[in-house]
Amino acid sequence: MRRTTDPADRRKVLVETIPGALGEVEAAVVPACRRIGEVLADYTPEQQDLLFDYFARSAPAFRAATEDIRTATRERKRS
Template identity: 35%
Template sequence: MSHVTPEGRRARRQLTTQIKDGLRDLHNQLSALNRQVGGRLAIKDTDLDCLDLVNRNGPLSPSALARQAGLHPATMTGVLDRLEKAGWIARERDPADRRAVTVRALPDRGGELYRLFAGMNSEMDSICAGYDERQLELLAGFLRRTADAGQAASRDLATGD
């Protein structure tokens, strides 16, 4: 094992701090973007987050969606009521179990979201074009592990650990 100098440890701590600060900055900027999109569509931030989860992972049961969003089931009921009334989602009976309900996004509204996020998606394509495949794999893995860490931390807070 090689010896790491105090300067090397300090440089590593500084880089790690820059990454954490960058992730916080990214969170704040994406939150601001989501508020702008939500404002244009008259959707609350939490509702937009849940709509994104349904679009990406649906159809989902309301309880699975609540778990993924980190929301109380009673809160989820209000979110789904608002999204359904505005024509973003549909709640349907599960054909396998008529007592169960699934939530799915309505495809005819997806274009509105796509148009509002088009600028950011275009910018992301440009940024990613500057990286080779190996670098993109590294970044994708880092982001996946970071999201998993956030999910675990959220779950620990929710369970009181």
């Protein structure tokens, strides 16, 4: 992955994929995955099912809320 600054707006960071870099990304997230796995191991299978259901259902809700915020922000800017 390569990060550069948007020349038109230096507050923005542009991220682009680099072919063949997946191994580096995986290596970077392995420690987080291991620690999350340790946390989840303390829950029963039933509790894990509930957590995974929550994550699966809440992620789209957060994305939709983010889009709602973007839309409202655009509308305020136009007013």
